[in-house]
Amino acid sequence: MTSNAGQATLPAPFSSLRAPPCGAAPGSVNLWFDGSCEPVNPGGTATAGWYVTDGHDAMLTAGYGVVATGYSATSCFAEWRALELALEWLRSQAIYAGSTLTILGDSQLVINQLTGRWACRAPNLQPLLRSCLTILVSLGLEQWDAVWISRDENYVADMLARAAYQNATGQVFPERNR
Secondary structure, rough: OOOOEEEOOHHHHHOOOOOOOOOOOOOOOEEEEEEEEEOOOOEEEEEEEEEEEEOOOOOOOOOEEEEHHHHHHHHHHHHHHHHHHHHHHHHHOOOOOOOOEEEEEHHHHHHHHHHOOOOOOOOOHHHHHHHHHHHHHHOOOOEEEEEHHHHHHHHHHHHHHHHHHHHHHOOOOOOOOO
């Protein structure tokens, strides 16, 4: 497995992007995440994109990168790693205790497993679920929630994951019919 993902300065095409409004209140934080695995899933290059906004939808930080290649690379793994990386950034800031966190992603699997609606049976994803839950507890949040959003609503995180693929491979991100 390869991992070079983390916090990053937004590449030029993304620096002017603004997070879509999600109606958050002051004192709240929003975490957006996405992952992909291309050109094949499983077994391709798994990438993560994520960003964090404040209660006024101002982008605080963003990250993207490769989280796995080869056999261990799957889109589900990439989605979980994107969430984990964003949560690790929040923990590193040590200033969000007492805040309300809304996690937004287009992966029904991650959202439903994180909230306990679905069981996590995949052995390679269980450590990521445990890690994310542990980090959430360690943040000292007043409350947190995880909300599924459409791919269209998650376009900034999606573009960050795509940029990670293009930076790592030098290839244009494959387009698929939806």
